[in-house]
Amino acid sequence: xxxxxxxxxxxxxxxxxxxxxxxxxxxxxxxxxxxxxxxxxxxxxxxxxxxxxxxxxxxxxxxxxxxxxxxxxxxxxxxxxxxxxxxxxxxxxxx
Amino acid sequence: xxxxxxxxxxxxxxxxxxxxxxxxxxxxxxxxxxxxxxxxxxxxxxxxxxxxxxxxxxxxxxxxxxxxxxxxxxxxxxxxxxxxxxxxxxxxxxxxxxxxxxxxxxxxxxxxxxxxxxxxxxxxxxxxxxxxxxxxxxxxxxxxxxxxxxxxxxxxxxxxxxxxxxxxxxxxxxxxxxxxxxxxxxxxxxxxxxxxxxxxxxxxxxxxxxxxxxxxxxxxxxxxxxxxxxxxxxxxxxxxxxxxxxxxxxxxxxxxxxxxxxxxxxxxxxxxxxxxxxxxxxxxxxxxxxxxxxxxxxxxxxxxxxxxxxxxxxxxxxxxxxxxxxxxxxxxxxxxxxxxxxxxxxxxxxxxxxxxxxxxxxxxxxxxxxxxxxxxxxxxxxxxxxxxxxxxxxxxxxxxxxxxxxxxxxxxxxxxxxxxxxxxxxxxxxxxxxxxxxxxxxxxxxxxxxxxxxxxxxxxxxxxxxxxxxxxxxxxxxxxxxxxxx
Numbered sequence: 176x177x178x179x180x181x182x183x184x185x186x187x188x189x190x191x192x193x194x195x196x197x198x199x200x201x202x203x204x205x206x207x208x209x210x211x212x213x214x215x216x217x218x219x220x221x222x223x224x225x226x227x228x229x230x231x232x233x234x235x236x237x238x239x240x241x242x243x244x245x246x247x248x249x250x251x252x253x254x255x256x257x258x259x260x261x262x263x264x265x266x267x268x269x270x
Numbered sequence: 271x272x273x274x275x276x277x278x279x280x281x282x283x284x285x286x287x288x289x290x291x292x293x294x295x296x297x298x299x300x301x302x303x304x305x306x307x308x309x310x311x312x313x314x315x316x317x318x319x320x321x322x323x324x325x326x327x328x329x330x331x332x333x334x335x336x337x338x339x340x341x342x343x344x345x346x347x348x349x350x351x352x353x354x355x356x357x358x359x360x361x362x363x364x365x366x367x368x369x370x371x372x373x374x375x376x377x378x379x380x381x382x383x384x385x386x387x388x389x390x391x392x393x394x395x396x397x398x399x400x401x402x403x404x405x406x407x408x409x410x411x412x413x414x415x416x417x418x419x420x421x422x423x424x425x426x427x428x429x430x431x432x433x434x435x436x437x438x439x440x441x442x443x444x445x446x447x448x449x450x451x452x453x454x455x456x457x458x459x460x461x462x463x464x465x466x467x468x469x470x471x472x473x474x475x476x477x478x479x480x481x482x483x484x485x486x487x488x489x490x491x492x493x494x495x496x497x498x499x500x501x502x503x504x505x506x507x508x509x510x511x512x513x514x515x516x517x518x519x520x521x522x523x524x525x526x527x528x529x530x531x532x533x534x535x536x537x538x539x540x541x542x543x544x545x546x547x548x549x550x551x552x553x554x555x556x557x558x559x560x561x562x563x564x565x566x567x568x569x570x571x572x573x574x575x576x577x578x579x580x581x582x583x584x585x586x587x588x589x590x591x592x593x594x595x596x597x598x599x600x601x602x603x604x605x606x607x608x609x610x611x612x613x614x615x616x617x618x619x620x621x622x623x624x625x626x627x628x629x630x631x632x633x634x635x636x637x638x639x640x641x642x643x644x645x646x647x648x649x650x651x652x653x654x655x656x657x658x659x660x661x662x663x664x665x666x667x668x669x670x671x672x673x674x675x676x677x678x679x680x681x682x683x684x685x686x687x688x689x690x691x692x693x694x695x696x697x698x699x700x701x702x703x704x705x706x707x708x709x710x711x712x713x714x715x716x717x718x719x720x721x722x723x724x725x726x727x728x729x730x731x732x733x734x735x736x737x738x739x740x741x742x743x744x745x746x747x748x749x750x751x752x753x754x755x756x
Contacts, residue, residue, distance in 0.1 A: 183629070190587060190632040191594070192625055193613035202629065205687060209630050212688050215576040216646050219653070226648035227655060229478060229508070230464040230704020231728070236507055250371050256601035263596050266607045 176210040178203045273298050274434035274755075278343055278491045281437065285332055285342045292325040292332065292342030296386050299344045303388065303435050310411045310754060312420075312429040314349045315357050316389035324386045331384060339494050339518075341384030346436040348427045349390035350397055351377050351482070352471040360473045361393040361405040361423075364593050364600045364619030374471025375503045376440060376482050383498040388436050391426030395621045396590065397444055397475040399423050400693040401683065402451070404623045409680055412454060413754035414718055418677040421451030427485045428455040433755045438486035438495050442472060444479045445578050446672075446697025449709035452485055453672035453721025456711045456750055458492050458738065459485040463729045464704035465510035467496075468503035476585035477508070479578075479701040488748055489710065489738035493517035496731060512729060520732050521739040526560030528737065531665030533568045536696055541671060548720045549671050552712040552741065556669075559740055564665050568657040573650050574698040575691055580634050580647035581702070586624075587631030593619060626687060655703040662727045667737055671696055672709040672721030696723055706731050710738045711748045719750075 180199040183206065187194040194202055248261060257264040273295060276284070284290045300318055307313050321344065328342035352358050352370035354377075359365045373381065381387075395404045402410040402425025410425040412418040413433040420429040424441030428451035431439050441448040443461035452459030460483045467482045474480060484495035497517050503509045530553070537546060553563060595601035595615030602618055605611035620628070634643035661668060674695055683690045700707035705728060709721035722741075726734045742748050 178633075182633075186629050186633050186636070187613075189636060190628050191591075191609070191612040191616055192620070192628065193617035194625075202626070205626055206630055206633070208686065208688050209579060209626070209691075212691065213576045213580050213634075213643065213647075216573060216580070216643075216650055219570070219573060219650055221646060221649035221653070224649040224652055226645055227652035228648060230655070230702075231510065233465070233508065233510075238504070247371070251597075254367075254369055254371060254598050256595060256598075265596060265611055266605050268608050 176214060177207045178210065274302060277488060278339065278437060278494045281343055282339050282341070292328040292386060293322060295342065296321050296325040296344050296388070299388055299436060306433055306754060307435060309416055310413060310429050310433055311408050312391055312410050312426040312433065312435060313346070313389045314359055314361070314392050314407050314426070317356055317387060320356065321386050321388050328384045328386060337384050340380065340498055342386060343437050344386045344388050345380065345495070346388050346391045346427060346430050346439040347377060348393050348424050348439065348441050350393060350442050350473045351440060352473070353377050353387065353390065356390065358390065358473070359406070360397070361395040361407060362619065362621065362624070363406040366406065366600065368599055372471060375468035375505060376472065376499050379498050379501070385498070391430050391439060393426055394423035396473070396586070396624050397423040397442055397447055398586070398623050398627055400446065400450055400690055402426065403680065403684060404621055406621065411680070412677045413752035414456065414677065416754065418679055418718070419454065421454035421677065423447040424485060425451050428452055428457055428459070431455070431457045431485050431487060432752050438484060438491050440482060440499070441485045442480060442482045443701065444476050445582060445701055446694045448483050448485060449672050449697050449707060449721065449723060450693065452709040454677040454719060456714070456719030456748070456752065457485055457487055458489055458708070458710050458748060459483065460492050460496065460708040460731065460734065461700065461706065462496065462500060462731050463510070463706045465508055466706070466729065466731065467499050468501070468506040468509050470503055470505040474589040476582040477589060478585060479582060489735045489742055490518070490521060493521060493735045515732050517732050517735050520736050523736045524560070525737060525740050528561040528667065529665040530556060530561050530563050531566040531661050531668040532563055533566055533571065533668060533670055535568055535571050536670035541674060544715045545671055545675070545720055548713045548715055549722055552722045553669065555741060555744055559744060566661045566665060566668065568661060568699065570650060570653045570657050571699050574654060574702060575695055577647045577650045577654070577702060578694070578698045579630070579691060580643045581651065583627040583631030584634045584644050585631065587628045587635065590624070590628055623687065651702045654699055658699070658703045658705060658725070667733065668725040670723055672723040676715055676718035676720060700725050704728070706734055708734045708738055710741060711750070713747055714750065
């Protein structure tokens with residue numbers, strides 16, 4: 176399976192990772208090689224096989240809807256790149 | 271015998287008898303790290319003050335006649351485990367500035383057991399790699415030959431244990447990252463059954479595959495560490511609610527009649543003859559110990575690597591979405607808008623391999639491709655699991671080589687990612703099936719360590735440790751000391 180520059184641009188946008196113009200071809204080539212490896216899966220007929228999402232077929236454990244955590248906002252925000260007044264600061268989103 | 275050659279039990283005895291204090295023991299290892307680690311780069315962070323503080327606390331407990339088998343014992347944590355107040359980088363520029371605000375459950379449990387943390391070990395970035403060459407902090411070097419890789423992603427932990435810079439260390443294994451470096455560095459490592467060890471605070475790579483485990487110089491030491499690490503954790507929704515047996519109690523069990531399955535797919539012409547011969551030497555020993563060798567087949571195992579390189583990147587693309595420059599970690603300079611903030615922070619913070627895997631994962635999960643890739647992979651995953659289930663009806667344990675080669679040279683496999691991926695050919699299936707698997711040292715080839723892999727049934731860690739221990743009682747391959755440890 177061969178990916179083109181345009182495919183990489185699209186995927187990079189979905190993944191929110193900037194890929195420079197100059198890197199696009201190289202990334203397309205690397206990803207195509209990985210997809211060639213992955214294509215080996217087509218050798219097997221999986222008609223009717225249940226997909227296995229969890230090794231032990233566990234289901235989500237539930238707990239009571241009660242507050243169990245302590246407010247540590249200051250501690251957690253102290254490591255933020257930019258925070259103030261209990262808010263994480265980012266460039267303006269809404270005009 | 272020097273302090274750094276002693277086993278956990280021997281050290282515990284010496285500490286209890288007052289022959290040495292934890293502070294002295296800790297200084298001994300900190301000293302060794304200071305002298306030896308510049309040649310290996312096994313540590314990202316050495317936490318000297320914290321270590322000595324814990325050592326003093328341990329000495330107090332010991333003097334009061336309290337404490338357990340790990341009290342006062344110096345260990346190291348793979349830098350993927352959040353350690354409160356200590357940098358937890360995951361081998362990445364993205365988290366170079368991240369001081370974890372909490373302890374992972376594994377860290378808390380080992381702290382509770384009184385272990386002393388010497389520092390955080392180097393690793394492939396976000397646990398993605400098989401050579402410890404993708405770390406932001408530079409590659410780790412193999413203590414057996416510093417021109418070679420230690421394996422990955424838990425390369426730092428493997429090198430630290432092999433070079434006797436820590437008594438034991440924690441690692442994580444998603445596709446072989448405990449077993450393969452254990453194999454390359456000549457140590458004993460075990461990836462427990464999925465759900466056996468809590469993933470809370472263990473920075474996530476692929477949530478359905480990740481598992482933390484011990485890396486040590488013997489099955490006995492690994493058992494002691496696993497004892498403290500294992501157990502149900504309500505904070506990990508995938509944690510297994512199963513009691514933890516006493517792993518040390520059954521180490522000496524007789525293994526007469528043990529049925530060892532040898533998958534014919536693992537012993538084909540692709541396996542180099544010298545490695546096959548080394549594995550055979552160990553299997554002969556098992557026969558002498560009373561085991562029965564049985565040829566089995568795992569027909570879908572040849573698809574492990576392609577399946578893994580869909581599932582793991584898909585899951586990682588989701589897990590690494592949290593690194594966005596907003597709440598923690600790297601943020602780019604002067605972001606123009608929110609999209610720019612995300613895109614440049616992530617482009618700058620992540621290395622090439624991590625970005626490759628996020629992109630492949632994003633592609634595999636995107637509209638129109640999910641069925642062809644992720645769903646298909648999960649179906650084959652089911653088939654791979656079924657192969658094991660059928661095999662375990664005939665045998666008790668499955669054995670084979672951990673890796674198709676010994677430690678390769680630094681830089682040798684960096685040109686094509688796919689060449690690197692093929693390193694995991696024997697280890698991945700156990701992660702896909704969620705089964706426990708170990709690597710133990712067998713005779714070296716060309717002066718480089720070789721690992722024997724053993725896979726057990728679900729929650730059969732005690733059995734695996736027992737089977738490994740019996741080999742280590744009868745042989746001395748696991749006692750070999752690398753040049754760098756001198």
